Structures are given as C-alpha cells and as structure tokens.
Amino acid sequence: MNFRNRIIQGNCTSILQSFPDACINLAVTDPPYLVNYRDRSGRSLRGDNSPGMVLPCFPQLYRVLKPDSLCVCFYGWNRIELFMTAWKEAGFTPVGHIVWHKNYASRAGYLKSCHEQAYLLAKGRPRAPSRTLRDVLPWEYSGNRFHPTEKAVSVLSPLIESFSRPGDLVLDPFSGSGSTSVAAALSARDYCGIELERRYCIHARRRLSDARCHA
Template identity: 25%
Template sequence: MKEKAPRNRTLTLEESEIPLLKKEVLTIEDLSSFSEEESSGLISKILNKTINADLMVALPLLPDEFADLIIIDPPYNLTKSFGGKVFNARSEEAYDEYLASWFPLVCKKLKKNGSLYICGDWKCTSSLQRAVQKELTVLNRITWQREKGRGAASNWKNSMEDIWFAVKNPDDYYFDVESVKQKRRVIAPYKENGRPKDWEESDEGNFRLTYPGNFWDDISIPFWSMPENTDHPTQKSEKLYAKLILASSRPGDLVFDPFLGSGTASVVAKKLGRSFLGVELSEEYCLYAQKRLNRAEEDKSIQGYRDGVFWERNTLAEQKRQSV
C-alpha cells in the first residue's frame, strides 16, 4: 500500500479492523430474519445500522412509512465504477426506467408528513424531476456549487449539481429555517447611530445571519486533507447533508439513505442527534461508513458548521484549521 503524505487524512481500512467492522454491519440474511417481526420490533433491530445489501432485495423487507426524512444520492447517468461495480450511462429513456424501478418503492418508506431530497447533475436532473413529480410534491430545486472537478476544453466546466426537495403532503411537513441560517461576511458594513445595522462585529470579522436560498456556494467537496474524506468517487460533504437534515428533521427523527455510499447521511444524522438507517451494496463502502460512525462517537464536528451556524466557505478560522 502506498504511504500517505503526512497531511493526507483520507480514511483507510486497516486489515486488523475489518473483521470487527463487519460484525457491526447487517447483512441481507440478518434483515430477512428480522423481517418476520412486527414493524416496531423490526425497526428497533435495524435502527442506527448499515445494511449491506442490494436495494431491490432489501426494500420489500423494510416496513412502509418508517422514515421521517429520506436523502438519496443515486448513480447519475454517467459511466462510473462504485466499489468495483460499474454503472453505465444510458439513454434518457432508459435512465427514466431505471429510476422507475426503485424510486416509487423508496417513497413508500416515507412517512405521510415526511420529506425527501434526491441529488443529481445537469444530465439527469430532468429525469429526477419527472420521477419525483409522479410520487411526491416538489417544493424546490437546490443548486449547489461543486467547485472541484476537471476543466473542459470544448464546453463549460460542470461546476453545479442539483438537489430536488419534495414532500408527501405539502400541507403537513417539517421545515426549520432558523436552523440553517448562514453567516455571511459583510462587505460594506452599514451603521445606524454608530451601531451595526443587521450585522455584528466580531474578532473573526463582520458578519450577518441570512436566510438560506436555493443556491448554495459554501460547500467544499471532501478532499485529501479532510478527515471525512474517503475513496468513494462521488462522496457528498457532511456540511451539505447537515443542511438537509437540520431543516427537514427533528432531533430523534429517522433519516433513511437507500444509496448510503461511504456513509455521509448516517454519520451526519448521528452527529446531529437523529436516528438513521442506510442500505449500501458495496461491502467496502459499508465498512467506511461504519468506521466513520464509530469515529462520530467522539468527534461530532462538521466542517463549516459551528455554534448552530453555517459559515461561508473559507471564512471561519476553525474551518481552516480543521483541514491543516
């Protein structure tokens, strides 16, 4: 194994810890044995767990309407390898069929007053919208700046991704805007009677708390010097998911991620006092998730989020220190 640079904090799996991590991850055999119980008994056995299984096999074994919040980061319509398994790009019609094969089944797991977020890029976002609108009520589309990525010589660089926000009942859902306000730097501070107007002075600079919009330019993609980083090719940042979880769930609510990957949704849910459940096909990614969950027992920090406030990228001194 190639030795990492001293500042490279990317999570790795040591041979000695793999057997212990495997014991903490549920298998499809475990889920099958639990599924004969009543819904409440089943939930108690799978609560705060990661299930290593094919989603299409696991879904029928899970009770309906158990999740308060569902966050989905499915394969985009791109050819990409996930844990040695390749998802191949396909026509738009074929991708629509792919979504139709599992998305309605996932929606059945959402409570009547629950919320759902699903991630995508510009190539698949129209397919996502069509799929979501058939099952739920779309309330918004979040677009976030993905500052990491390759340049393009004959096209515009792809530096944005979408997250569709939808609910089962537009008259009954939870949303806490106060929990997701952003602390923004004040460029031209205005004073009234010699006092700051709608902003505050601090040792870290002049800032204003602002209501969040549906364009987010404060997200950092996990990279090699961040302790949350793994070798998963499309890992979402903890800060990104923290916004979704804080806005659309209460403490103690259950967050479900059917494409868990390296565990970001479950890890952030745990750090923020929510319950969680994740399903992931790759055993390697399940082990990454479990190792991150174990670390979250001691370290509940989320880069770019402190004292109940989200900070702009590169404005919080503590945020900078965490990546050194």
C-alpha cells in the same frame, strides 16, 4: 428487520421492500446519476449505466416515508427527464431545488462544471421548516478519498437539521461511504444507510463508530 442505526449491504429496492410503511422521517440520498461516471483515477459506480438498478428504488422510498415528509435527492442534470419521471410516478411532488456553488470546476466541456444540485421532493404536504435554507449554498469538497462521489458531511448536515428533528430517522438508500448517516448521527438523528458494495459499507460503519466517539 432491525434497520435503525444500521448500514445494510444490498440492493436498496429489495431491502426497502422489507421495511414497514411510513417508518422514515427524512430521506437524503445521492444515487448514481446514470452517466457511466469514472473519476480521474478510473473509479466507477455500480449501476451507473443501468436505470433499472436505480430508478425502481423511488416507489419503495415513497412508501416507507411518513406522510407529509421530505426527500432530498441529488441528480445529474443531463438525466433529469429519467429522474423526474421516476419521482413523479412514485408519487413525489418537487417543492424546491437546491444548488451548491463550487469555487472550482469539476470538469470542463462546453461549460465549466461549477455546481451540484438536488431536488427537494415532498410526500404529501410537509410543514415548512422553522429554519429555512437558501436555495443556493456553498459547496465543500470532500476529497472523494473513500468514494468517487463522496459528499462532505458539512454539505448534508444543514439539510438534515432543517428538514428533520432530533430523534428522527434519516434514510439514505444509496449510502456510499456513509456521509448522510454520519451527518445524521452528529445531528442527534437516527440513521439507516443501504449500500450495494461491501467495501463502502465497511468504511461507513467505521466512520460512524468514530462519529459516535466524538458526538
């Protein structure tokens, strides 16, 4: 399968099985948090109430990453035991934790939710980056116009620029509206996005076409 600089529709676990070993330099992904999320307009995510649709991706993701490489994975704090177990069973070692501080609350319950978070996961022993990021970073709201949990390109670009090099291949197996791939393309990296829903694949391809025109 030709997967470089493509957005591929389908189940990421199945699709990754067709990838060769050790072909990806960096993974940056924002999987469903397994919380049955609905936004204010009622939009939801396929697979968000099914660990069996999300967690089996990680062994395949580990396999396709090159030795001594990194994966940045966003997660929901109240399902961390599921994600951490899946990551470690796949072979990943947590080597860092990133928090993005919001200047607004995305929801309020016992506490106001004013941050996002991701683990930095290692396959092997990657070299430290030449540009070391802080582990607390500012957040930029994407507006969630095209996807209920859309991440801003400006949030993802520093990760890609720190943990990969120009010409590397960056994978997002839960691509959504394609923000990781757009950030990779604008950072002179190759990309591969995998997304279950056709409508988001179409939008991601449109965004990437626009990004290439402005690169």
